Amino acid sequence: MSKVEDFLTKEDEREIVEAIRMAEKNTSGEIRVHIEKTTSMDAYDRAMEVFHELKMDETELQNGVLIYLAVEDRNFVICGDKGINDVVQDDFWNCTRDIMVAEFKKGDFKQGLIDGITRAGEQLQHYFPWLEGDTNELSNEISRG
Numbered sequence: 001m002s003k004v005e006d007f008l009t010k011e012d013e014r015e016i017v018e019a020i021r022m023a024e025k026n027t028s029g030e031i032r033v034h035i036e037k038t039t040s041m042d043a044y045d046r047a048m049e050v051f052h053e054l055k056m057d058e059t060e061l062q063n064g065v066l067i068y069l070a071v072e073d074r075n076f077v078i079c080g081d082k083g084i085n086d087v088v089q090d091d092f093w094n095c096t097r098d099i100m101v102a103e104f105k106k107g108d109f110k111q112g113l114i115d116g117i118t119r120a121g122e123q124l125q126h127y128f129p130w131l132e133g134d135t136n137e138l139s140n141e142i143s144r145g
Helices: 010-024 043-053 094-105 109-127
Strands: 030-036 064-070 075-080
Touching (some): 030 109, 043 064, 043 075, 064 109, 075 094
Parallel strands (some): 030 064
C-alpha cells in the first residue's frame, strides 16, 4: 500500500463514519479515527499528539476516544481522555484492541475499525450514557496525517 489515501475506499470511509455516528447515539463520548502513513515517533506518543491537534482533549466530559493508525508501520493505538481513564479499569481498551486485531490480521481494516468503534461505543455507554441535550462536539470524519 503506497498511499494512506488507498488504505480505505470512499465506501469504506462512509461505513466507518456511519459506525461512529451510530456508536455516539448512545453515549456522550466522542470517537475519532486518524490514519497516517507512518510516524517517526512512538505510536502512543504520536496518537496523543494527534489527540491534542484534533482538540479531543477539549470535550466537556473529557471523554474522547482516538483510534490512531500508522498504516506502513502496521501499528495502531486506542487512547481515551482523562475523563475515561479516571473511571475505567486499566485493561479497559484491551477487548476493543483484540477485536480489531482479529480483523486486521485477516486484512479487513474496514471491519476492524467498525468493530472497534462499535465496541468502544458500547463500553463508553456504561460510563458516559447519552443524555438529553448532548451535542456532537467533534467531527465524525476520518482525519489524515
